[in-house]
Amino acid sequence: MxxxxxxxxxxxxxxxxxxxxxxxxxxxxxxxxxxxxxxxxxxxxxxxxxxxxxxxxxxxxxxxxxxxxxxxxxxxxxxxxxxxxxxxxxxxxxxxxxxxxxxxxxxxxxxxxxxxxxxxxxxxxxxxxxxxxxxxxxxxxxxxxxxxxxxxxxFNVVNPDVLVAQYGADALRLYEMFLGPLEQFKPWNTNGISGVATFLKKFWRLFHPEDGPLAVTDEPASPAELKTLHRVIQKVAQDVEKFSFNTSVSTFMIAVNELTALGTHKRAILEPLVLLLSPFAPHLAEELWEELGHAPGSISHAAYPEFREEYLVEANVTYPVAINGKVREQRQFATAATAAEIETAILESDFLSRFGDGKAAKKVVVVPGRMVNVVV
Known part of the structure; x- marks a missing residue:
């Protein structure tokens, strides 16, 4: 139904x-x-x-x-x-x-x-x-x-020809995937397709800022950009195996927002992203693929981008630091830092002098990746 x-x-x-x-x-x-x-x-x-x-x-x-x-x-x-x-x-x-x-x-x-x-x-x-x-x-x-x-x-039947003429075939295709899991009943709401069409416009503007000419550069990608890209590579690969296309579309939207905020126009990021999007929005992806210098139709035979987990590893972790369970401030420590190293860093800092009321630390409890609690 x-x-x-x-x-x-x-x-x-x-x-x-x-x-x-x-x-x-x-x-x-x-x-x-x-x-x-x-x-x-x-x-x-x-x-x-x-x-x-x-x-x-x-x-x-x-x-x-x-x-x-x-x-x-x-x-x-x-x-x-x-x-x-x-x-x-x-x-x-x-x-x-x-x-x-x-x-x-x-x-x-x-x-x-x-x-x-x-x-x-x-x-x-x-x-x-x-x-x-x-x-x-x-x-x-x-x-x-x-x-x-x-x-x-x-009177609630929607003619797809009208939607294609108004928003484009890719927007209609993406929106159908975005509605929810394939095995579930999903109410059609034409109002929502405009959001998907807006996403495709934002994706286009990563290649064509302000809808101008192609402005893709060969600059090396930053760690933040690589992290966004590889998060998409990992998530889309997992979702396609489970036919969870709706969460893939959501991941694309988040990534485009992040890359827009970073001002990304780099081939090293955008070319793999076009490949990832091509099964979801084939018409837009094919056009951008050709603009990047590839032969027409070759995107269907291109290899899936390689996922590299090291780009997702956080260099630092932010720890809430508390005294007797009451959080006083946030501090960053290297992801690889051990509990002993974090404890030493806290005791050698001015944390106790500022928040300890002149009391000495009895114990420092470090929950790796989560928090630090100083007992006085």
């Missing part, structure tokens, strides 16, 4: 009545009604935040008294009441108390991040050509949403 993300609009269930009076109100305020007629209002749709306010109210009547809501109803009354023909008339619009609104499925193709394209909605179905909307304060209509079985009846 394929799950999709449905969107909803909320149609108000309104009652409207036009009334004709015999004349102006009497001195006692009484008015004699001589004719009644059902009002003809177009469909009126209310944005979701108004319904959220409804849930916090005792009933819909409270909501109808809200200034913004009431003013819209008053505007509709004025717009759709019949011509008075010189007579005393009035239009009264109310909300069905026990069934104030109806939630209706709306085509997800005219909804972007839960914001309805109201102009497209009016063209979507003839019944809605004259639809009126009670909008948010910023002038938008916010739809409701729910994860349901994907079907045409719920």
């Amino acid at each position: 394929i799950l999709g993300r449905s969107n909803f609009v909320y149609r108000l269930n309104l009652t409207s009545e036009h009334v004709e009076f015999a004349g102006p109100p009497t001195e006692t305020g009484e008015e004699e009604i001589i004719a009644r007629a059902e009002g003809k209002l177009p469909p009126v749709f209310v944005s979701k935040s108004w319904l959220d306010r409804l849930t916090k109210s005792t009933n819909m009547l409270e909501l109808s008294k809200h200034q913004g809501f009431a003013s819209k109803i008053k505007e509709l009354n004025a717009k759709y009441r019949p011509q008075p023909n010189g007579r005393h008339t009035g239009t009264f619009t109310g909300i069905v108390a026990d069934n104030p609104y109806t939630a209706l499925h709306v085509d997800v193709s005219i909804v972007n991040n839960d914001v309805l394209d109201t102009a497209a909605f009016k063209k979507w179905r003839p019944d809605y050509a004259d639809a009126e909307f009670i909008l948010e304060d910023d002038g938008t209509y916010i739809c409701g949403s729910e994860v349901e079985k994907m079907s045409k009846a719920k």
Whole structure:
């Protein structure tokens, strides 16, 4: 079963009545009604935040008294009441108390991040050509949403051709992998594909800064860059064996963010990274591979980058240093430092003079790679 993300609009269930009076109100305020007629209002749709306010109210009547809501109803009354023909008339619009609104499925193709394209909605179905909307304060209509079985009846079927035209085939392919493990049901949410498309743009800009010409250099890679690259090599190799493509995509995203922060444009890092990405985003990878000077199509036959564990080894470890269990500061020690070396370094430093209140150390407990505790 394929799950999709449905969107909803909320149609108000309104009652409207036009009334004709015999004349102006009497001195006692009484008015004699001589004719009644059902009002003809177009469909009126209310944005979701108004319904959220409804849930916090005792009933819909409270909501109808809200200034913004009431003013819209008053505007509709004025717009759709019949011509008075010189007579005393009035239009009264109310909300069905026990069934104030109806939630209706709306085509997800005219909804972007839960914001309805109201102009497209009016063209979507003839019944809605004259639809009126009670909008948010910023002038938008916010739809409701729910994860349901994907079907045409719920208008939540997404045409992949449309997504390819808008975001590209690589973005669609990556997003499908990013949704979650292959063996699990995953709700489709078109809103999320834009994040994957943004990742691909950031990857491109490692090669083409600010979308300019190719700017890859032959400078040697720094330890930080090599660490990021080899973390990706290791993780992707493990994930592909388990078909855990979603975590591979996440790893790529983290790596690109790190390399962007480092200002990386070095062939020694980017060329292996293109190879790693090629099964996930083949079109982008092929184009960049050719730009790096390789023959067209040769990326499919290139060897998988070699993982070297030494690049992942931390040169230093940061230890929280405590007195009687209370952390006082952080200190860095070489990864290879022994417990005895760390103890000696602590005792020879000014740590005790600053935090020991003049007391001598009874014992120094070193948990390798974790923390140091000085007992006084």
